[in-house]
Amino acid sequence: MPLIARIALNRPLRRLFDYIIPEDLELTPGQRVRIPFGRQQATGLVVEVGVEPPPGIKLKPLSSAIEEWPALPQETFKLLSWASDYYQHPLGECLFTALPPALRRGRIAEEKTEQWWHTRDHTATLPAKAHKQKALFDWLRQHPRGAPTKDILQAGFSRAQLNALREKQLIEPILPPRPNSLEQDSELDARRPELSAAQALAAEELAVPDEGFGVSLLYGITGSGKTEIYLHYLKEHLNARDQALVLVPEINLTPQTVARFQHYFGSRIVVWHSALNDGERLTTWLKVRNGEPVILVGTRSAVLLPFTNLRTIIVDEEHDSSYKQGEGFRYSGRDLAVYRAHQNNCPIILGSATPSLESVHNAEQAKYHLVRLEERAGNAAPPDISLLDIRSRPLEGGLSRPALTAIEQTLTKGEQALVFVNRRGFAPVMMCFDCGHMVECPRCDTRLTYHRRDRAMRCHHCDYQMAATEHCPKCHSDAFKPVGQGTERTEDILASAFPDTPVVRVDRDSTQRKGSIQGILKQVNSGKPCVLVGTQMLAKGHDFPNVTLVVVVNADGGLFSVDFRAPEQLIQTLLQVSGRAGRGTKPGKVLVQTCHSDHPLLRTLCEGRYLDIADQLLKEREEGQFPPFRAMAIFRAEADTMEKSLQVLDTIKPLTNAAGIETWGPLPAMIARRADKHRAQLVLNARNRKKLNQLLTGICQELDQRKLPAGTKWMIDVDPQETG
Ligand SMILES: Nc1ncnc2c1ncn2[C@@H]1O[C@H](COP(=O)(O)OP(=O)(O)OP(=O)(O)O)[C@@H](O)[C@H]1O
Numbered sequence: 001m002p003l004i005a006r007i008a009l010n011r012p013l014r015r016l017f018d019y020i021i022p023e024d025l026e027l028t029p030g031q032r033v034r035i036p037f038g039r040q041q042a043t044g045l046v047v048e049v050g051v052e053p054p055p056g057i058k059l060k061p062l063s064s065a066i067e068e069w070p071a072l073p074q075e076t077f078k079l080l081s082w083a084s085d086y087y088q089h090p091l092g093e094c095l096f097t098a099l100p101p102a103l104r105r106g107r108i109a110e111e112k113t114e115q116w117w118h119t120r121d122h123t124a125t126l127p128a129k130a131h132k133q134k135a136l137f138d139w140l141r142q143h144p145r146g147a148p149t150k151d152i153l154q155a156g157f158s159r160a161q162l163n164a165l166r167e168k169q170l171i172e173p174i175l176p177p178r179p180n181s182l183e184q185d186s187e188l189d190a191r192r193p194e195l196s197a198a199q200a201l202a203a204e205e206l207a208v209p210d211e212g213f214g215v216s217l218l219y220g221i222t223g224s225g226k227t228e229i230y231l232h233y234l235k236e237h238l239n240a241r242d243q244a245l246v247l248v249p250e251i252n253l254t255p256q257t258v259a260r261f262q263h264y265f266g267s268r269i270v271v272w273h274s275a276l277n278d279g280e281r282l283t284t285w286l287k288v289r290n291g292e293p294v295i296l297v298g299t300r301s302a303v304l305l306p307f308t309n310l311r312t313i314i315v316d317e318e319h320d321s322s323y324k325q326g327e328g329f330r331y332s333g334r335d336l337a338v339y340r341a342h343q344n345n346c347p348i349i350l351g352s353a354t355p356s357l358e359s360v361h362n363a364e365q366a367k368y369h370l371v372r373l374e375e376r377a378g379n380a381a382p383p384d385i386s387l388l389d390i391r392s393r394p395l396e397g398g399l400s401r402p403a404l405t406a407i408e409q410t411l412t413k414g415e416q417a418l419v420f421v422n423r424r425g426f427a428p429v430m431m432c433f434d435c436g437h438m439v440e441c442p443r444c445d446t447r448l449t450y451h452r453r454d455r456a457m458r459c460h461h462c463d464y465q466m467a468a469t470e471h472c473p474k475c476h477s478d479a480f481k482p483v484g485q486g487t488e489r490t491e492d493i494l495a496s497a498f499p500d501t502p503v504v505r506v507d508r509d510s511t512q513r514k515g516s517i518q519g520i521l522k523q524v525n526s527g528k529p530c531v532l533v534g535t536q537m538l539a540k541g542h543d544f545p546n547v548t549l550v551v552v553v554n555a556d557g558g559l560f561s562v563d564f565r566a567p568e569q570l571i572q573t574l575l576q577v578s579g580r581a582g583r584g585t586k587p588g589k590v591l592v593q594t595c596h597s598d599h600p601l602l603r604t605l606c607e608g609r610y611l612d613i614a615d616q617l618l619k620e621r622e623e624g625q626f627p628p629f630r631a632m633a634i635f636r637a638e639a640d641t642m643e644k645s646l647q648v649l650d651t652i653k654p655l656t657n658a659a660g661i662e663t664w665g666p667l668p669a670m671i672a673r674r675a676d677k678h679r680a681q682l683v684l685n686a687r688n689r690k691k692l693n694q695l696l697t698g699i700c701q702e703l704d705q706r707k708l709p710a711g712t713k714w715m716i717d718v719d720p721q722e723t724g
Pocket residue numbers: 193194195196199220221222223224225226227228352353377378540541542543579583
């Protein structure tokens with residue numbers, strides 16, 4: 001009887017396909033194959049070998065194996081299979097997510113290795129008349145480790161000169177040098193500062209590779225020097241052949257962090273993020289797959305890479321919501337990292353100044369080991385946070401007089417100030433003061449944000465935009481005005497209040513161009529007085545030693561939201577942004593403008609004790625029976641009418657009928673219409689995660705069999721971050 005292989009395809013199908021294995025072929029799970037599929041050839045991944053063929057179906061043979069080795073080694077394959085089951089996402093799409101785009105398309109896994117050159121005979125002398133060749137030879141002599149063609153051409157030499165020297169056998173091509181040679185290490189070592197006593201104590205407590213699996217939750221206040229601890233930890237516990245994974249929320253925003261890793265580990269550091277091109281992705285992927293001893297610093301999807309020798313994992317800013325993928329395969333990079341560490345029997349460190357309630361809860365349950373680091377590194381002290389009640393105070397660009405005065409004093413002292421506004425654009429609404437009209441997005445249930453810099457009104461949900469007008473589009477009155485604060489508006493006010501000081505805006509609009517963030521960071525790092533104004537982007541991991549004042553324009557946005565995660569996220573953002581103040585030698589001050597200065601959440605913020613706040617919020621979660629005390633999943637539906645969306649969920653609801661599972665809905669989503677799609681949701685809240693998982697598996701299989709009304713779509717989100 002022929003041997004059968006079960007194959008997964010990169011398609012949103014909850015099924016696999018059986019093919020006959022040609023006799024001369026040996027296959028293992030995780031291997032890439034070419035198969036006839038319909039009229040075409042497709043790339044597939046072997047899931048199982050030697051399965052019983054389904055009766056009565058005539059199977060085709062598969063065409064060939066693309067490589068002889070599995071693209072996904074066993075451990076990665078298991079991780080993805082588990083994730084497919086946990087997040088209820090089709091296995092094929094999950095597996096293919098772990099391949100670089102080139103390999104998904106079926107390209108052969110070969111690296112275009114960079115060609116390096118070095119001199120064969122150091123002492124050779126060249127005839128003086130070949131002076132160009134001689135210059136190249138001398139140049140290469142000064143690079144004892146060799147140099148890549150790219151650098152040689154950049155230094156002003158030509159390929160013809162290279163070839164001439166090669167023919168004379170004076171130079172030869174070599175492979176790029178392996179990372180982490182000893183020579184390099186000793187060069188880099190000199191740049192290591194000593195850990196402070198508090199840091200050293202914390203570092204002592206972290207789980208180490210020799211002890212196998214263990215999760216350490218490193219709660220270190222802002223500026224406590226967590227990055228330094230990671231670096232020392234890796235240095236101490238990583239052997240020359242080990243691989244390590246460091247997950248970070250966003251690399252592009254904090255190039256400093258990667259630079260610090262590079263200072264320690266040189267070319268052993270490789271990066272992984274969305275801005276890499278296909279070639280760079282393939283190169284890095286192959287390094288990881290080939291077991292090179294890399295320390296990979298990457299964003300969310302790096303957790304899916306095919307490591308073969310992973311010895312330790314670090315997740316920095318573990319609370320960050322960007323670890324959860326918002327569409328398609330909706331996995332949490334942090335949670336998969338914990339699973340992966342378990343599977344690998346290696347330690348994992350989750351670090352944050354504001355750990356997620358899930359992780360704090362796990363620490364309270366003794367599943368994670370809590371390590372506390374509650375003083376700042378160097379001579380820095382925690383910032384002094386105070387509330388500034390702005391009820392009945394006149395505001396300019398959202399800023400109160402005391403806030404402007406504080407900024408002025410900061411600048412006079414030669415220091416820098418940071419102003420946090422939670423919205424980009426000039427103003428979130430344009431309103432007519434005659435007829436009351438507010439400009440809405442024609443495709444979404446939202447208002448258009450006014451962007452003054454490029455005279456546009458834009459939807460932040462669907463990218464719709466129109467030219468800004470000076471008159472009300474409805475009644476043509478000229479009493480048509482921006483309402484509310486955006487970063488652009490605050491920037492304008494600051495620029496006119498402090499005409500002699502640079503005001504730098506940092507938001508998605510101002511940092512779109514490649515390299516613009518670098519320019520901004522350079523200016524801030526020069527230490528000269530300036531005012532930074534920006535969104536969340538400014539709250540993330542930056543280390544600006546001369547920022548001594550932080551002003552929060554308005555803290556009230558998340559106070560009364562219906563989303564059960566809103567208070568947690570508000571506190572995290574406020575503490576993170578506050579944490580940018582006073583990281584150097586000078587003390588930091590934070591002013592939080594609010595209309596609710598008696599709100600208990602904001603009052604506890606001033607005491608700055610995050611774990612106490614987290615405890616309080618956890619109590620509320622428990623009372624409300626929310627995660628992490630319950631397991632949550634959401635079915636979402638989208639259609640051209642709300643009626644149809646609700647109808648889809650109405651057919652799902654009876655399937656969710658089970659003991660210990662509560663359902664809420666179906667209800668329209670908070671933004672019910674988005675890009676002309678009407679959205680609704682059905683929330684499942686379960687006592688038991690395992691039961692919920694089994695139930696969801698059954699429902700998804702059932703739904704795949706059913707025919708849904710045309711123009712409707714459903715999806716499932718397990719452990720949702722956004723519940724609106
Ligand atoms: N042992 C040390 N001696 C001197 N300076 C240190 C030491 N450890 C850290 N620092 C400095 O303290 C500053 C803050 O460190 P780091 O950025 O690692 O903090 P963090 O805990 O990651 O902060 P956050 O969570 O706020 O991003 C940096 O400028 C760092 O160089």
